[in-house]
Amino acid sequence: MSGIIVSPSILSADFANLERDIKLAEKAGADWIHVDVMDGHFVPNITIGVPVVRSLRKVTDLTLDVHLMIENPDKYIEDFAMAGADIITFHYEAADNPDNVIKLIKSFGKKVGMSIKPATSPDVVLPYLKSLDLVLVMTVEPGFGGQKFMPDCAAKIPLIRQQDERVIIQVDGGINAETAKICTDKGANSLVAGNYIYKSENIAEAVKSLR
Numbered sequence: 001m002s003g004i005i006v007s008p009s010i011l012s013a014d015f016a017n018l019e020r021d022i023k024l025a026e027k028a029g030a031d032w033i034h035v036d037v038m039d040g041h042f043v044p045n046i047t048i049g050v051p052v053v054r055s056l057r058k059v060t061d062l063t064l065d066v067h068l069m070i071e072n073p074d075k076y077i078e079d080f081a082m083a084g085a086d087i088i089t090f091h092y093e094a095a096d097n098p099d100n101v102i103k104l105i106k107s108f109g110k111k112v113g114m115s116i117k118p119a120t121s122p123d124v125v126l127p128y129l130k131s132l133d134l135v136l137v138m139t140v141e142p143g144f145g146g147q148k149f150m151p152d153c154a155a156k157i158p159l160i161r162q163q164d165e166r167v168i169i170q171v172d173g174g175i176n177a178e179t180a181k182i183c184t185d186k187g188a189n190s191l192v193a194g195n196y197i198y199k200s201e202n203i204a205e206a207v208k209s210l211r
């Protein structure tokens with residue numbers, strides 16, 4: 001085992017068959033399930049919300065890795081925590097007071113992640129590192145699956161890794177076997193992949209090729 005955590009994004013799964021597609025990811029050896037929550041405000045797209053997380057919780061024991069691309073994340077933390085999220089990742093850019101959001105997520109016994117968009121400097125996460133379980137470095141502009149990997153975003157990883165050997169550094173957007181290697185070489189240890197996994201002919205091979 002390489003110690004790399006693979007988190008398939010169900011944004012690229014078949015929404016009419018989420019249970020089936022999560023079982024496929026389980027059988028393929030996925031570690032977590034990445035759930036992309038979008039509100040049509042923080043990002044231009046709308047995806048899924050609390051009731052879907054609650055339903056997914058009933059069909060899998062895998063860690064539910066919930067990526068909130070929403071404004072006012074503090075308003076919804078309790079709902080996602082109660083629905084069964086294991087990791088709740090919010091966007092630095094969406095939080096008026098990141099310390100409060102971190103405390104709130106922890107108050108429900110959940111793991112906490114902070115994410116930064118492509119234009120956001122990695123410096124902003126440094127003051128919070130010791131309170132975080134995960135930093136999500138977006139490698140595309142959040143909002144849609146199937147976009148092209150942005151190498152400049154991956155260049156942010158070493159600064160974070162140098163400051164903290166413990167924190168999980170996750171990348172999300174345009175991840176495939178090739179771009180995964182670019183990120184893990186720089187210190188990332190959690191890979192989100194939507195299209196690369198769910199649009200592949202052989203999901204197990206796709207998951208394996210990321211490690």
Ligand code: DX5
Pocket residue numbers: 009011012034036067140141142143144145146147172173174175192193194195196
């Ligand atoms: C994008 C989402 C991603 C998306 C990744 O805003 O946060 O999780 O599903 O999709 P791919 O891997 O297809 O780029």
Ligand code: ZN
Pocket residue numbers: 009034035036067172192
């Ligand atoms: Zn995501």
